[in-house]
Amino acid sequence: MKKTSVLVLTFLILAAIVSCSIQKDSVYKKSMPLMDTIVSITVVSDSKEIAEKAMEEAFGKIDSFGYLINFYSEKSELSEINRNAGIRKTRVSPETLDVIEKAVLASEKSLGAFDPSIGPIVKLWDFADKKMPSEKEVTHALPLVNYRDIIIDRNASTVLLSKKGMMLDLGAIAKGYAADMAVDSLIKKGIQSGLVSIAGDIRTFGLKPDKKPWTIGIKNPRQTGTKDEIIAMARLTDKAISTSGDYERYFITAGRRYHHILDPKTGFPAETCRSVSIVTDKAVDSDAFSTAIFVLGPDKGMKLAKDLGMGALIIDSNGNMHTTDSLKEKLSFEKGS
């Protein structure tokens, strides 16, 4: 009996030691300043080496793409397209062509509420220095904003802006597109689970080591302190989420809030929402449509989200929340919200 007990105990001890030393999936996270913001990549892997190599390559993809479409860099392909507006076609790389095609598609689906040709209006505003344009300046620039004047030749890989002075700004779609690129790169490197977050444009894939979906906090657009930063939490896997809010870049003058989400039809900030969160399969869509639906407002925006089968959480200018049925089951709201 004693011998048996000793054997059982020895086995249990060995089992405990072995179970402690088995290679388990771990979460690896790294952040880098890229695309004028913070890019964070989280991956699940049983190998630190594989995780770091995969993340490094994904960061590289984001960095390269960021250079191609940088609105503020004269060396970018985007700036070349803008300089050649009304003059000649510009030959671009497949990624630049693809993101512009997707931007035009989002413009068509949102009937111009999202418009990548909003560059001439964006140039007039300076939110860091609290400078706003005059009505006259905006009226002068508005005829240059029209996605129908973006001529894409896929076979020749060229883009032409048909009017001189037109300017593309891909700021409301490029980060989502880059998040998708990064996820594709991670998957190719053998990563089966993780998330890529570029300034609030987040794409998730797979499950966490505890086999649960990723938990994404949705920022409270009227945060007053450290305790109410998050207004809701979404549990996602193989989905993307983006949020556009009037609190990201803004200034207040004479009691009125002027923020960076500009209506392509008026040239001034859209006023009927505080924030819009959109859940789709790809981050390129969640990014573009969070802006489009913010501009459309709660009623038209909710209709568009439902028509396109997207999940939406809209917080309107009075603080009321509107949620699509498809997103309700994935959301939990923080107390007091």
Next chain:
Amino acid sequence: MKKALRSTTIADRTLCIVLIIVSCAAMFYSREALSQGTDVVIEVSGKAVYTTSLDTNREIPVEGTQGRAIVEIRDGKVRMKEARCDNHICLKQGWITQGTIVCLPNSIVIITGSGSKKDVDAITG
């Protein structure tokens, strides 16, 4: 080995097993505890160079890619006080208690409040 085992009592063996289990459990719990985050993390080119608390007022010199920058912590807030960059966006951001300050030209990132929402994997907005 047999002699050694014979010379131990049941209490000795139980204690031995308990110690092993506690050691294994501690390995996992300590990993969890360490990943909770701290008040302020300063990164240069993606690598954490300082991890400190918002509780102590201090100025921290940070060697960025374009020269020395000064990060200031005061009264539970943090800001970029000085930086050799062209646009000074990081300086204009002022004091924060939560979120991030980025100085792209210097590849400096200041992250604060990252450990406050341990049940959230990322934040959108």
